[in-house]
Amino acid sequence: MMSTxxxxxxxxxxxxxxxxxxxxxxxxxxxxxxxxxRRLLALxxxxxxxxxxxxxxxxxxxxxxxxxxxxxxxxxxxxxKVLFVIAPGIVIAVVLASFxxxxxxxxxxxxxxxxxxxxxxxxxxxxxxxxxxxxxASNNKYSLIGGMRSAAQMITYxxxxxxxVMGVVVLTGSFNLRDIVEAQRGLWFIVPQFIGFVVFFVAGxxxxxxxxxxxxxxxxxxxxxxxxxxxxxKFGMFFVGExxxxxxxxxxxxxxxxxxxxxxxxxxxxxFVLKTFVLISLFILLRATLPRPRYDQLISYGWKLMLPxxxxxxxxxxxxxxxxxL
Amino acid sequence: MWSVLRSVWEVFLHTxxxxxxVQYPDQMPPIPPRWRGRIILTRDPDGGERCVACYLCSxxxxxxxxxxxxxxxxxxxxxxxxxxxxxxxxxxxxxxxxACPTCAIQLTTDFEMSEYDRQNMVYEKEHLLIEGEGKIKxxxxxxxxxxxxxxxxxxxxxxxxxxVDVRSLMP
Numbered sequence: 353m354m355s356t357x358x359x360x361x362x363x364x365x366x367x368x369x370x371x372x373x374x375x376x377x378x379x380x381x382x383x384x385x386x387x388x389x390r391r392l393l394a395l396x397x398x399x400x401x402x403x404x405x406x407x408x409x410x411x412x413x414x415x416x417x418x419x420x421x422x423x424x425x426x427x428x429x430x431x432x433k434v435l436f437v438i439a440p441g442i443v444i445a446v447v448l449a450s451f452x453x454x455x456x457x458x459x460x461x462x463x464x465x466x467x468x469x470x471x472x473x474x475x476x477x478x479x480x481x482x483x484x485x486x487x488x489a490s491n492n493k494y495s496l497i498g499g500m501r502s503a504a505q506m507i508t509y510x511x512x513x514x515x516x517v518m519g520v521v522v523l524t525g526s527f528n529l530r531d532i533v534e535a536q537r538g539l540w541f542i543v544p545q546f547i548g549f550v551v552f553f554v555a556g557x558x559x560x561x562x563x564x565x566x567x568x569x570x571x572x573x574x575x576x577x578x579x580x581x582x583x584x585x586k587f588g589m590f591f592v593g594e595x596x597x598x599x600x601x602x603x604x605x606x607x608x609x610x611x612x613x614x615x616x617x618x619x620x621x622x623x624f625v626l627k628t629f630v631l632i633s634l635f636i637l638l639r640a641t642l643p644r645p646r647y648d649q650l651i652s653y654g655w656k657l658m659l660p661x662x663x664x665x666x667x668x669x670x671x672x673x674x675x676x677x678l
Numbered sequence: 679m680w681s682v683l684r685s686v687w688e689v690f691l692h693t694x695x696x697x698x699x700v701q702y703p704d705q706m707p708p709i710p711p712r713w714r715g716r717i718i719l720t721r722d723p724d725g726g727e728r729c730v731a732c733y734l735c736s737x738x739x740x741x742x743x744x745x746x747x748x749x750x751x752x753x754x755x756x757x758x759x760x761x762x763x764x765x766x767x768x769x770x771x772x773x774x775x776x777a778c779p780t781c782a783i784q785l786t787t788d789f790e791m792s793e794y795d796r797q798n799m800v801y802e803k804e805h806l807l808i809e810g811e812g813k814i815k816x817x818x819x820x821x822x823x824x825x826x827x828x829x830x831x832x833x834x835x836x837x838x839x840x841x842v843d844v845r846s847l848m849p
Contacts, residue, residue, distance in 0.1 A: 394697075395692070395693055395697075396689050396690070396692045396693065397692070398692060398695055398696070398697050398698045398699075399697060399698070399699050400697055400699045400701070637686060637689060637690055638686065640689050641682075641685050641686045641689040642682065642685070642686075
């Protein structure tokens with residue numbers, strides 16, 4: 353009797369708790385990040401940022417959410433209505449689905465998949481659909497250009513994003529993120545795989561359309577790019593999706609290169625969250641620093657610099673690994 | 679690539695720099711004494727109105743926000759019957775202050791004049807006229823002007839000699 357109860361707890365309640373816990377944390381990351389980003393940007397620009405609503409302005413995102421809910425949710429008459437409504441949902445769904453494979457702690461992960469990284473790569477590629485469909489369904493020149501840019505950018509950066517992780521996979525011998533983190537007990541992969549780390553991080557910036565690579569929504573040239581026609585909560589979903597994307601890329605970088613939950617004294621989950629927040633701050637620091645490159649520069653960095661780097665990284669890693677085994 | 683990393687580092691160093699924001703309602707920004715803020719009408723040291731209703735401020739005003747009507751009292755002193763400044767038009771350029779021959783109209787350091795109702799931005803003479811002398815102390819136009827008013831004839835002003843009889847040859 354006792355054992356069945358324990359089994360029930362182990363196989364039903366615990367996974368449910370993990371699923372909803374992760375969902376709760378991730379969904380609440382968006383307002384936290386909005387606040388964090390505004391405060392950090394202000395800090396680096398010698399300003400204060402929001403500091404009126406609540407302690408340190410922490411309730412500002414709540415006020416913003418209320419505002420965005422009360423905005424008119426307008427679908428342009430010339431838009432493709434179905435796709436226009438579906439597009440913002442895709443980005444959220446896809447990014448949330450990717451969180452399935454993130455190991456927050458030794459036993460805290462939703463799906464212990466043996467193809468973890470492949471699943472992540474597949475899901476991030478899907479998020480290109482969201483942007484392209486949004487741009488296309490808006491039936492607006494600038495939106496379409498934004499969508500097209502996004503498609504080209506995604507293809508370019510997706511290629512070496514996948515390749516940059518392969519060094520880690522070679523060293524671990526597994527696609528499973530839990531195995532990858534466990535393999536970093538001796539040495540974090542950022543040391544042997546530094547090039548892989550840099551390439552992955554840059555590709556992650558491009559995947560989330562963060563500011564040095566936000567060409568799909570380049571305000572100064574395209575209005576707002578793919579979300580020009582969006583308003584109200586549909587726009588809010590793109591916005592929130594971007595923050596989910598940042599969290600996802602940061603969490604994954606932590607798991608792949610920075611030793612995941614490994615660390616002394618503090619509990620594993622705390623280490624994971626701490627490292628993730630350091631990376632998120634790095635995202636924001638890059639936003640505070642770098643201007644947007646020209647579009648052809650973006651694409652040529654991708655194909656002429658990052659892709660060869662990723663390939664060399666794989667060849668060298670594979671060669672050294674084989675030589676060590678012989 | 680090096681310059682990118684260097685700028686990232688330099689932006690990061692801003693973490694430790696002082697913030698330039700002045701948290702205005704809690705903390706007053708430094709206002710220079712020549713600030714061009716709310717306009718006032720001043721009085722001379724004896725408590726009389728300095729304004730002689732010459733209309734020069736109204737003419738000088740580039741947005742035409744000053745309206746007044748001249749009048750004369752029993753002693754022959756000119757004064758404005760009404761004096762109205764529409765602060766919703768005023769651009770605080772200070773031309774009226776420059777044009778004023780009697781130092782009556784002056785700009786102050788006060789700038790907190792927000793209103794909920796636009797009509798309240800129209801200031802009448804009772805709102806503009808203050809009790810003191812403002813920025814210029816000890817100046818009384820009628821004491822130094824040659825104009826004869828009740829209680830002061832020709833040639834009786836400060837630093838003024840008695841009028842010359844132009845029909846006489848005598849020194």
